[in-house]
Amino acid sequence: MNATLKRPLAMFGGGLAAIGAVGVLTLGATLSLFSDSDTSASNTFVAGTVEVGPDGASTTCTVGQIMPGDSSANFGSGSGGLTPCAYNVVYTGTAAAWLAVDVLINGGTPNLFTGLSDGLQFRVLADGTTSIVNGTSFADSAGSSATVVSGSTVSDILVSGTPAVTNDTVQFNIDYLLPLLAANSLQGGTADITLTFHAVQSANQPIGSCQAGRQCLDITWG
Amino acid sequence: MHVTESVFAAVTSSTPNQFVGATFVPSIAPTVNVVHQANTTTLSWQPVSVTGAGVVSYVVRRISPNGTAVIVCTGVDAPVMQPDGEMLCIDGGSGGRRNLSYSQQPVVVRNGVATWSLEPSRPVRGL
Numbered sequence: 224m225n226a227t228l229k230r231p232l233a234m235f236g237g238g239l240a241a242i243g244a245v246g247v248l249t250l251g252a253t254l255s256l257f258s259d260s261d262t263s264a265s266n267t268f269v270a271g272t273v274e275v276g277p278d279g280a281s282t283t284c285t286v287g288q289i290m291p292g293d294s295s296a297n298f299g300s301g302s303g304g305l306t307p308c309a310y311n312v313v314y315t316g317t318a319a320a321w322l323a324v325d326v327l328i329n330g331g332t333p334n335l336f337t338g339l340s341d342g343l344q345f346r347v348l349a350d351g352t353t354s355i356v357n358g359t360s361f362a363d364s365a366g367s368s369a370t371v372v373s374g375s376t377v378s379d380i381l382v383s384g385t386p387a388v389t390n391d392t393v394q395f396n397i398d399y400l401l402p403l404l405a406a407n408s409l410q411g412g413t414a415d416i417t418l419t420f421h422a423v424q425s426a427n428q429p430i431g432s433c434q435a436g437r438q439c440l441d442i443t444w445g
Numbered sequence: 446m447h448v449t450e451s452v453f454a455a456v457t458s459s460t461p462n463q464f465v466g467a468t469f470v471p472s473i474a475p476t477v478n479v480v481h482q483a484n485t486t487t488l489s490w491q492p493v494s495v496t497g498a499g500v501v502s503y504v505v506r507r508i509s510p511n512g513t514a515v516i517v518c519t520g521v522d523a524p525v526m527q528p529d530g531e532m533l534c535i536d537g538g539s540g541g542r543r544n545l546s547y548s549q550q551p552v553v554v555r556n557g558v559a560t561w562s563l564e565p566s567r568p569v570r571g572l
Contacts, residue, residue: 273453284462288497291560310459412466421456445454
């Protein structure tokens with residue numbers, strides 16, 4: 224019984240195999256197309272860079288035992304016998320950039336910097352021309368005089384109205400004076416001043432109403 | 446939709462520039478040693494120095510029992526440092542009165558202007 228049933232199935236199976244073989248041959252002929260391909264040259268995108276860093280010989284001041292009447296060489300009054308501080312920086316990015324500086328004055332107890340005429344005075348100049356801090360004040364975004372407050376950063380003073388390019392340098396000079404009328408309460412006091420130099424791409428960032436030597440709020444500083 | 450804008454930026458900071466005010470040594474004015482003679486009074490005290498530039502001068506006061514103070518030891522009678530290191534001056538106007546008290550106050554004078562000073566020393570009566 225089983226043998227009788229197997230034979231017709233085997234014959235039927237052989238027929239299917241033959242049909243399949245023909246089908247494969249036909250299909251293979253259909254898929255064999257002429258073709259070609261070409262690749263464009265690489266489209267390369269290189270981002271510009273914005274980088275800043277110190278530039279050679281800066282002079283960090285460590286002024287000990289300052290007395291009323293003591294001042295640095297270029298302050299314009301006082302003894303003029305002390306060394307000015309200098310902070311030299313270079314812009315090394317490849318993209319044009321706006322440059323700004325932040326100024327932070329901190330004091331101890333007592334604080335030599337009172338924010339008044341009877342405390343330590345600082346004069347910060349960029350490249351000898353652009354005033355950043357004058358005594359105890361700076362120029363806000365409107366050009367009005369504002370008082371430097373100890374412990375509060377004076378931020379984003381624009382260094383130049385022209386974007387910096389690779390290898391542009393800026394020298395910041397800090398001159399200082401402890402006036403003769405400095406109060407007795409300032410004996411043994413301390414203060415320090417730190418400059419933070421920063422750059423941001425000028426592309427797609429119009430200068431707006433910003434001017435060199437003033438706080439600049441129209442630019443996103445990152 | 447929230448859009449975060451970003452720009453390329455960089456930053457570098459200077460090393461802090463540090464300033465320290467001068468101080469007197471010692472920080473409390475030494476009391477005056479008062480010795481009365483017949484018509485004068487000899488005053489002496491340990492000197493005071495200042496850690497910064499400047500020379501310490503002394504303002505010497507004669508204080509009457511009613512509290513009136515007069516500055517003495519000025520001009521040619523100004524205090525002078527002795528070989529043993531003490532400051533010394535003679536009050537020739539005291540009349541040798543023993544009820545007078547004296548104090549001294551260290552002061553730094555620069556460009557003719559009295560700048561920093563210490564509180565006057567505690568008044569002391571003579572022997």
